[in-house]
Amino acid sequence: MENKGTPNGAASISIGGKDLGLPILKGTLGPDVVDIRKLYGETDVFTYDPGFTSTAACESQITFIDGDKGVLLHRGYPIGQLAEQSSFLEVCYLLLNGELPTADELTKFERTITLHTMLHDQMDRFFQGFRRDAHPMAVMVGTVGALSAFYHDSTDITDLQQRTISAHRLIAKMPTLAARAYKYTIGQPFIYPRNELGYAENFLRMCFAVPAEDYQVNPVLAKAMDKIFILHADHEQNASTSTVRLAGSSGANPFACIAAGIACLWGPAHGGANEEALNMLKEIGTVDRIPEYVQGVKDRKYRLMGFGHRVYKNYDPRAKVMQQTCHEVLAETGHGDDPLLKVAMELEKIALNDPYFVERKLYPNVDFYSGITLRALGFPAEMFTVLFALARTVGWIAQWKEMIEDPSQKIGRPRQLYTGPAMRDYTPVDKRG
Ligand code: ACO
Secondary structure, three states: OOOOOEEEEEEEEEEOOEEEEEEEEEOOOOOOEEOOOOHHHHHOOOOOOHHHOOOOOOOOOOEEEEOOOOEEEEOOEEHHHHHHHOOHHHHHHHHHHOOOOOHHHHHHHHHHHHHOOOOOOOHHHHHHOOOOOOOHHHHHHHHHHHHHHHOHHHOOOOOHHHHHHHHHHHHHHHHHHHHHHHHHHHOOOOOOOOOOOOHHHHHHHHHHOEOOEOOOOOHHHHHHHHHHHHHOOOOOOOHHHHHHHHHHHOOOOHHHHHHHHHHHHOOOOOOOHHHHHHHHHHHHOOHHHHHHHHHHHHOOOOOOOOEOOOOOOOOOHHHHHHHHHHHHHHHHOOOOOOHHHHHHHHHHHHHHHOHHHHHOOOOEOOHHHHHHHHHHHOOOHHHHHHHHHHHHHHHHHHHHHHHHOOOOOOOOOOOOOOOOOOOOOOOOHHHOO
16 A cells, blocks of 8 residues: 655654654545654654544545544445445445446455355354353354464465455355354354345344244345445444454454454444443433433433444434434334334434533434344344444454555554553562561
8 A cells, every 4th residue: 555645744843952843644535644653763752642532543545534524435435325325245345445346346246255154164163162141242252263263274464365365254254153143142043144145135034034934034124234234334443443453463364353353342332332322222211201311411420322422523424324224124114103212313302402412512323323223123232233243344354454455564562651660679578568
């Protein structure tokens, strides 16, 4: 890759009487960046930025977010257009390859992914090792990491073809793994993938069919599932993607790196938020209890889950599509009068007009409506983050590939502001007071 932006002047910094010029680089879109790579070598100081609120940790050409304007672009294409007009596998192709495919390229790509949907037969035994009540995200962390033990022929990260095959395998096998994680917890037999079905259709069937009775996939629900996958496909350098990049920077194999990303996604401040948002709506229960709940948020007893975002200080563009998809799914499944939907819509209205939330620029994020939608599709709350992981796998692997293929890539090794004890002598235990 090595584009490294366009030079756009220089910043100067004066430290301990020494002046240093730092180049400023301009990307295609977004804020300029001050290139501080020489700072430590020349001035003996680090920068301090816990939470990376002012730090661009890499150069990337995949996804762009303008958080103030509520814009999300994948390879330049707005998320709203992709969600309305594209398919998840086409978005996967776009994220991985940089351009939309021709019709032939798309057919070939869909066929390639389809051919990788099965798991090594012995992998099924892995599932048997988990407790039946294991959280499916725990099962995903374990089984995705275990892929590295089964697909040795795609773990050489220096080989382009192996990198590509590992990307295809991950995208193809994730629905099979996720469906098995679900089936295992409910004690039903695993359902094998069917290659004549589309990506989302196949996933729904693997989750909801049983050997005794097949499952006719509802096309409206399959389309909604596909759209939900598109909405979660990539999101720039978020916590789990940065985890994948950091894990991959040491040369770890892609399956292990994606397992690390899944572990990070699990947390309630990240992918776990949709489960928490649904729990919150259930806890509120009825519209009349909203004011009391909102007061609790203002008293800082808890946060409004599904609200706020580190980057979006405007409406999350994915939340708009998700809200519409939510209405479509609820209408199709006959849950149009779901009381939780009423609570969500009223809560959103109140929060968007309340100075506490307005002043802090807190808007609904993609997770606010996704919980109710996924519940109407038939998924239990524990599966919500698993579905997020399934969809985000393409973003993780595209970002991982971009990093590995960047000639300036180095192992990620942050430094620190040390505030622990200065050097002191060891005291034997009998001399300690
Ligand atoms: N409810 C109430 N207040 C909030 C919320 C919220 N959901 N989010 C932020 N705030 C408040 C904070 O209390 C703080 O107020 P203060 O300045 O008076 O102290 C201010 O807004 C800024 O909050 P930070 O924590 O500094 O914002 P940050 O950017 O670090 O947090 C985060 C982003 C973690 C997403 C946060 O908004 C949050 O916890 N939201 C709820 C969880 C959630 O929905 N996560 C999903 C994110 S989207 C995704 O992962 C797909």
